[in-house]
Amino acid sequence: QLEETVDAAVKVGLLRDELMAEDALRRGEDYLRLTIDTIPVLAWCSRPDGSNEFLNQRWLDYTGLTIEEARGWGWKVAIHPDDLPQLLDVWQGLLASGKPGELEARLRRADGVYRWFLFRVEPLHDAQGTIVKWYGTNTDIDDRKRAETLLAGENQILEMVATGKPLGVILDGLCRLLGK
Numbered sequence: 001q002l003e004e005t006v007d008a009a010v011k012v013g014l015l016r017d018e019l020m021a022e023d024a025l026r027r028g029e030d031y032l033r034l035t036i037d038t039i040p041v042l043a044w045c046s047r048p049d050g051s052n053e054f055l056n057q058r059w060l061d062y063t064g065l066t067i068e069e070a071r072g073w074g075w076k077v078a079i080h081p082d083d084l085p086q087l088l089d090v091w092q093g094l095l096a097s098g099k100p101g102e103l104e105a106r107l108r109r110a111d112g113v114y115r116w117f118l119f120r121v122e123p124l125h126d127a128q129g130t131i132v133k134w135y136g137t138n139t140d141i142d143d144r145k146r147a148e149t150l151l152a153g154e155n156q157i158l159e160m161v162a163t164g165k166p167l168g169v170i171l172d173g174l175c176r177l178l179g180k
Helices: 002-038 057-063 074-078 084-097 142-162 167-178
Strands: 042-046 052-055 101-108 114-125 131-140
Touching: 002 057, 042 057, 052 074, 057 101, 074 101, 084 101, 084 114, 114 142, 142 167
Parallel strands: none
Antiparallel strands: 042 052, 042 131, 101 114, 114 131
């Protein structure tokens, strides 16, 4: 009887330890999910073939897509049509090379507005060197791109002035720069 009592106590102790470990794991997963969803960047994970497996909540909220709509290759609908071919070419090249990379492309916001983003991707390799996942981020760089465009336009106007272009040409360039 004592032996049965000891066995039962050991089983209860093991069960308690197992439940505590599962609870700790669940809390760790919840914490990690909260962290990934809260960081101020659009984050995602893809399979070795490049198809999407995970998108953080910030990415889903920004694009207005559901996880079901964006999973696999569904995310492509959020890329500006003019940027999609180059993005796919670069992505296929990175998949083939196994190297990290980056490029700039426009991503559609839930309200339909496109903004420029820096897309960065990094492969995760297993012990044998095989790619098991791709991890990526999209960082909004639209304000920087607008400032760069404005600066380039201002430099063109200054060059026109410095080289003595006619006032009409300078004013036309200035109007184009200001979008009028």
